[in-house]
Amino acid sequence: MNPRPTPQIFAFLPMFQLIFLRSRRRVLRSVMGAALVLLVASCEKPPASAVSEAGAPPTARSGKLKVLTSFLPVQSHATAIAGGLASVSQLLTADTGPHDFQLTPADVKRLADADLFIVNGAGLESWLEELMAKAAGSDHRQRPIVVDLSEGLQLTGNPAPFAATGTVEAGQNPHTWLDPVLASQQTAIILAALQKADPPNADAYRAHAAIYTAELEALDAEFRATLVPLPNKNLVTFHDAFPYLAARYGLTCIGCISEFPEKDPPPQQLAALIEAIRRAHVGVLFAETGYAPDLLKEIARQTGARVSELDTMEVGTGHPTAYLDRMRQNLAALEAAFTP
Numbered sequence: 001m002n003p004r005p006t007p008q009i010f011a012f013l014p015m016f017q018l019i020f021l022r023s024r025r026r027v028l029r030s031v032m033g034a035a036l037v038l039l040v041a042s043c044e045k046p047p048a049s050a051v052s053e054a055g056a057p058p059t060a061r062s063g064k065l066k067v068l069t070s071f072l073p074v075q076s077h078a079t080a081i082a083g084g085l086a087s088v089s090q091l092l093t094a095d096t097g098p099h100d101f102q103l104t105p106a107d108v109k110r111l112a113d114a115d116l117f118i119v120n121g122a123g124l125e126s127w128l129e130e131l132m133a134k135a136a137g138s139d140h141r142q143r144p145i146v147v148d149l150s151e152g153l154q155l156t157g158n159p160a161p162f163a164a165t166g167t168v169e170a171g172q173n174p175h176t177w178l179d180p181v182l183a184s185q186q187t188a189i190i191l192a193a194l195q196k197a198d199p200p201n202a203d204a205y206r207a208h209a210a211i212y213t214a215e216l217e218a219l220d221a222e223f224r225a226t227l228v229p230l231p232n233k234n235l236v237t238f239h240d241a242f243p244y245l246a247a248r249y250g251l252t253c254i255g256c257i258s259e260f261p262e263k264d265p266p267p268q269q270l271a272a273l274i275e276a277i278r279r280a281h282v283g284v285l286f287a288e289t290g291y292a293p294d295l296l297k298e299i300a301r302q303t304g305a306r307v308s309e310l311d312t313m314e315v316g317t318g319h320p321t322a323y324l325d326r327m328r329q330n331l332a333a334l335e336a337a338f339t340p
């Protein structure tokens with residue numbers, strides 16, 4: 001970061017403040033919180049996190065295995081592997097993302113009625129412990145088994161925003177699903193959990209997973225073939241959701257815009273990001289599906305960049321091809337941005 005931005009940059013700060021206030025009213029209705037902070041991101045790789053599993057095995061049941069998933073990518077993977085042999089439903093509704101999910105009594109009942117609860121882990125579902133405690137305290141039959149899809153994954157360092165808001169543990173970035181290779185590792189964890197909980201269908205689950213894993217490998221091959229040869233893949237995104245994808249395909253994380261509740265935009269970090277964008281000759285800034293892009297558009301105007309969009313898949317409903325479809329849309333946006 002450059003702690004001494006030019007006078008020209010400071011001249012635009014009142015405009016940024018106004019845009020920020022307009023944007024916030026809309027953003028409050030979307031996934032994350034209110035105010036805004038800019039930072040220049042790094043892509044470090046600390047050691048993998050510890051993973052825990054809670055709950056007891058499901059008792060004898062009638063009918064299909066009941067699987068609850070936390071959000072869209074997990075739902076997509078789980079429905080693909082279940083193939084209709086298990087009942088798979090998604091906890092977060094279409095307009096709520098995992099960063100700001102608010103528990104309701106209905107959620108507690110859904111959890112208590114499930115045999116398995118599959119989560120992304122790495123701190124993304126920061127409300128998990130409270131939800132499990134409430135489910136355990138209800139009068140339903142028992143807690144489900146929690147399946148944590150961050151188990152065994154190499155997690156990347158997380159810069160200030162999420163650690164500061166307490167939504168993830170310091171040193172971990174939870175956005176593992178946006179790397180197709182890590183997504184494939186996550187599906188292996190889902191397969192093992194389904195087979196263990198529902199042995200009569202173990203072979204069918206394995207067959208479904210083989211097909212789905214081949215799809216993920218094809219997706220990885222498409223990303224690699226498309227992105228790796230492109231030059232100057234300097235990435236600026238709305239929030240710090242792409243360090244795993246960036247590391248996989250040779251993109252450089254220049255910076256991101258993120259949000260802190262109840263805080264104003266820090267001018268020095270705003271100026272630092274603008275300086276970083278100029279230094280790296282960033283041509284495209286990526287807004288995010290479901291978020292107000294006004295500030296990003298203004299930064300683009302000041303730096304001569306244009307605005308595109310990436311989908312973090314934190315909002316929406318999963319189905320067997322949702323993850324694959326949305327990742328291919330992301331690939332198209334990245335290819336268009338980085339093609340000279």
Ligand SMILES: [Zn+2]
Binds near residue numbers: 241312314
């Ligand atoms: Zn996120």
